């Protein structure tokens with residue numbers, strides 16, 4: 422250590438990329454978290470839609486412990502049975518045919534963008550490269566995925582950004598018609614814009630978008646990173662719309678908290694990702710895919726999307742009933758267990774007041790309180806969260 426280096430507090434050894442709350446969470450079980458001072462919290466954010474099975478779910482824990490005893494890591498230059506079985510579980514429960522595993526949501530979207538371009542350029546030989554995305558979208562923080570993201574704030578100070586991205590208003594088919602060309606490789610969208618404020622896509626818009634893309638040789642990429650793994654009341658949100666994306670992307674809830682992402686593609690895209698075209702040292706390791714297998718088996722085996730639909734309907738009804746007439750609340754919207762309470766002013770103070778009352782919720786954009794409980798949440802836990810929010814939002818008056 423250099424003589425001049427001043428001893429710093431441990432938290433100063435981190436780059437300050439997050440505005441962190443002064444709470445250190447150290448233990449979790451089901452819907453509950455405890456901090457280092459022994460305070461207990463009802464978790465209605467699930468690590469931002471990650472712990473869809475609650476904290477430390479037994480089956481995933483057992484699968485991980487078993488795998489830790491057997492084998493941690495091998496190169497993707499070898500066959501990895503867990504990876505093959507996890508991929509098969511995903512393809513046999515979705516419209517996709519082949520999976521690429523990676524480590525995060527941004528990497529899954531990065532893979533999807535690369536796969537779409539490479540399919541157009543190397544399989545169809547048409548030179549298409551443009552990716553169309555939507556205003557207020559969020560697709561990640563790598564250079565390509567922050568460029569794909571339709572929000573200026575994530576791009577500031579990172580120029581020059583990769584070329585070939587265009588943005589249009591969400592739910593606006595005429596804007597899409599106006600922007601597509603013989604350079605368009607793919608359209609990429611979330612079916613509920615999550616970080617952007619819990620805005621669902623219209624049924625007619627999605628149907629028209631898929632048709633327009635089919636007619637024009639454009640691939641459809643659905644970002645299911647926040648909406649996937651049962652959260653919206655179906656295993657994948659695209660099922661609500663009766664469509665089959667060319668590529669969809671997963672992360673967050675895919676490993677119940679173990680970091681893993683995936684891009685899932687239709688059969689025709691297989692040849693675009695031949696040996697050497699893309700890769701990741703850690704993508705789909707035996708440990709990561711043990712977590713994926715146990716997670717998918719639990720979600721599918723216990724019919725948790727259906728449970729999310731029922732509990733989501735209950736949550737939404739209770740919120741609408743209890744918050745009706747509150748001058749601070751504008752709208753309650755969402756699907757399944759991804760719910761937004763849009764307020765008339767920024768909700769930062771509501772989030773911290775909720776923490777003080779033992780409830781963890783998150784925002785989606787400045788004015789929306791976002792609720793993301795786990796799929797096993799109980800009615801009693803929902804009642805408790807709604808009662809806390811009712812009291813806090815009643816006290817929150819317009820400035």
Ligand SMILES: Cc1ncc(COP(=O)(O)O)c(C=O)c1O
Pocket residue numbers: 469525526527528530559560561562611615616644645646647672673
């Ligand atoms: C819709 C969507 N796409 C992509 C991402 C990026 O995922 P990650 O943070 O795992 O890179 C997120 C994260 O919030 C997301 O919500």
